[in-house]
Amino acid sequence: MVDIAIIGAGPAGGSAALFTAKAGKKTLLIDSDQSVTKKAWLENHYGVPEIKGPDLVEVGIKQAQKFGAELVKAKVTQIEKTEDGFQITTDQETYQAKVVILATGFLLDLAETTGLATKPGTEPRVKAVFDVDAAGRTNVEGIWAAGTCAGVSVHTIITAGDGAKVAINVISELDGARYVDHDILKA
Secondary structure, three states, X not given: OEEEEEEOOOHHHHHHHHHHHHOOOOEEEEEOOOXXXXXXXXXXXXXXXXEEHHHHHHHHHHHHHHOOOEEEEOOEEEEEEEXXXXXEEEOOOEEEEEEEEEOOOOOOOOHHHHOOOEEEOOOOXXXXXXXXXXXXXXXXXXXXXXXXXXXXXXXXXHHHHHHHHXXXXXXXXXXXXXXXXXXXXXX
């Protein structure tokens, strides 16, 4: 049983995993290698003059792994509510998590089988998104969503920020107090 399973390792999922792992939460990052960011060339990501999308995704995953996140390369086929969290079935194995963060980009194939509410998307080529509140909560208690699948702009800097925001909200809820992550410059 992990504390948090994050489905999707693009900018939103990678960023969420970085924050949850750094906060000491046992984090599982499940990725099916379908991120649209893998096709991107980026010159509009703050702090990075230019980068290939696959490199940005890889850097994000490595940052999360540095703090203990575990990466599993698999496709999630089902999420089921259990007594103490969720059972996540992939095309390879089954995992248990207390909380789930969906960061699936354009992919909403888990919505119908999981009972997640959707609404029309507003971005070009984004037909539908998970219906979330301002914190990132879906209509299924314990399942959150971040990034493009949650209705934010497809720009990687925005989806990464949304992943961080949702992760902070999840950590805060699990801890019962507002979580803040600040590093201090070392002399």
